[in-house]
Amino acid sequence: xxxxxxxxxxxxxxxxxxxxxxxxxxxxxxxxxxxxxxxxxxxxxxxxxxxxxxxxxxxxxxxxxxxxxxxxxxxxxxxxxxxxxxxxxxxxxxxxxxxxxxxxxxxxxxxxxxxxxxxxxxxxxxxxxxxxxxxxxxxxxxxxxxxxxxxxxxxxxxxxxxxxxxxxxxxxxxxxxxxxxxxxxxxxxxxxxxxxxxxxxxxxxxxxxxxxxxxxxxxxxxxxx
Amino acid sequence: xxxxxxxxxxxxxxxxxxxxxxxxxxxxxxxxxxxxxxxxxxxxxxxxxxxxxxxxxxxxxxxxxxxxxxxxxxxxxxxxxxxxxxxxxxxxxxxxxxxxxxxxxxxxxxxxxxxxxxxxxxxxxxxxxxxxxxxxxxxxxxxxxxxxxxxxxxxxxxxxxxxxxxxxxxxxxxxxxxxxxxxxxxxxxxxxxxxxxxxxxxxxxxxxxxxxxxxxxxxxxxxxx
DNA sequence: ACGCTAATGGAACAGGAATCCCGTTAATGA
DNA sequence: TCATTAACGGGATTCCTGTTCCATTAGCGT
Numbered sequence: 001x002x003x004x005x006x007x008x009x010x011x012x013x014x015x016x017x018x019x020x021x022x023x024x025x026x027x028x029x030x031x032x033x034x035x036x037x038x039x040x041x042x043x044x045x046x047x048x049x050x051x052x053x054x055x056x057x058x059x060x061x062x063x064x065x066x067x068x069x070x071x072x073x074x075x076x077x078x079x080x081x082x083x084x085x086x087x088x089x090x091x092x093x094x095x096x097x098x099x100x101x102x103x104x105x106x107x108x109x110x111x112x113x114x115x116x117x118x119x120x121x122x123x124x125x126x127x128x129x130x131x132x133x134x135x136x137x138x139x140x141x142x143x144x145x146x147x148x149x150x151x152x153x154x155x156x157x158x159x160x161x162x163x164x165x166x167x168x169x170x171x172x173x174x175x176x177x178x179x180x181x182x183x184x185x186x187x188x189x190x191x192x193x194x195x196x197x198x199x200x201x202x203x204x205x206x207x208x209x210x211x212x213x214x215x216x217x218x219x220x221x222x223x224x225x
Numbered sequence: 226x227x228x229x230x231x232x233x234x235x236x237x238x239x240x241x242x243x244x245x246x247x248x249x250x251x252x253x254x255x256x257x258x259x260x261x262x263x264x265x266x267x268x269x270x271x272x273x274x275x276x277x278x279x280x281x282x283x284x285x286x287x288x289x290x291x292x293x294x295x296x297x298x299x300x301x302x303x304x305x306x307x308x309x310x311x312x313x314x315x316x317x318x319x320x321x322x323x324x325x326x327x328x329x330x331x332x333x334x335x336x337x338x339x340x341x342x343x344x345x346x347x348x349x350x351x352x353x354x355x356x357x358x359x360x361x362x363x364x365x366x367x368x369x370x371x372x373x374x375x376x377x378x379x380x381x382x383x384x385x386x387x388x389x390x391x392x393x394x395x396x397x398x399x400x401x402x403x404x405x406x407x408x409x410x411x412x413x414x415x416x417x418x419x420x421x422x423x424x425x426x427x428x429x430x431x432x433x434x435x436x437x438x439x440x441x442x443x444x445x446x447x448x449x450x
Numbered sequence: 451a452c453g454c455t456a457a458t459g460g461a462a463c464a465g466g467a468a469t470c471c472c473g474t475t476a477a478t479g480a
Numbered sequence: 481t482c483a484t485t486a487a488c489g490g491g492a493t494t495c496c497t498g499t500t501c502c503a504t505t506a507g508c509g510t
Contacts, residue, residue, distance in 0.1 A: 007488080022471090027336060033468080036469085044467095044490085096325035104335075110332060111252055112254070119391065120393050123392065161383070162383035166345065166386075167348065168346065182411035186411045191406045191410045231507055252506080257497075259497070267459080269498085274497075322453075
């Protein structure tokens, strides 16, 4: 028989809070379940038993956070909607507490399956929350029919995450606005329409090497960008 | 007196190789310098002395990788250039070995200053490598004057990284092509021109709350997207 | 070739995180 | 209100990572 009431819930709240605090203070690498238990004034054993690892604990933090998410704003304009979406992402990532949290969960997700699943669910929910503004724009005729709403929303946030991860530059509002503008422009141009047959250019890549399989190690040169 | 020759270089090579192997096999979370030393058939002491931490070692792996990067392809078409760029990124991230490596270094960068610096330098170099194709497109008149080359290149990769991190979906070639198409469309529409005064829309955000400072915690609701 | 010493590697040591054991506390339902 | 037992908490224990010490190896200059 499970006992989610009273004490158990209190302990969970205290530990999640302590985990966030610890994360902001010492960073992801410095997280230690024993330390978190101390901050939460809870027995070490309890934390180890209920969560077992930093990644699992962060997954729970994310799940808790997801329940508190805000509804999207609703303007009547695609431009304004996307800008609001971008600003929200920018503000969240730039926020000292929430930003640290998101970076940490992104990290944890690449190491731990439960954290990855929690993260994926979180983003699925968030995209679904904002997708309607794209659908409405399509209905209004502002965007071409067949535009994939989720892709547009993802296109708004992607540059912000990429910038956060790969450059030392701060995430400011102009950056957010630029991301929104770019996503809107691409959407208007039909870049996010669902794959349609005969799209010119999809079959004419003369310069890209075959790359039959990514498994082959015929070349040692690496190359992302 | 320093002795970069012979044995030292051999040890470095063996350790970096072993680190990559270990990364692919046990993942970032499971990395252990002792284990890496064992794989490299090198004394633990040596690894601890020369690198000291997983993050520092990964930074060195990244530096080593950067030296082996391939030059960009050169077609005469912006569309083809961006597609090649996107495909290269996609192929790299989807590659079992290199993909794991990049994810790990991204992680390490958020925990360790030296890894972060190595990562930033790496992406700066990569962007600089590809930026010319945008500059050339501007010169040809394919893109509006004032277009920021680096931003266009980053816009190509951003969706791929975002997808890799936030969804369980595989990174395939259609995804890469879509990213290239979207970046091109946005660039053509002038979304990446350097900030110019009087850009209509930049000053008319009626729905976005003030958000004077991101530090304030007046609301507990969180919200990325 | 030879000597100097940077660099390595084995082994012992230390510190701390994760686990286990078991008594205590307090939610839950009758 | 009371019995039941899920869940907690403190302390001992184990395991393992990272450090230190010192002997050995092998670049490097002469």
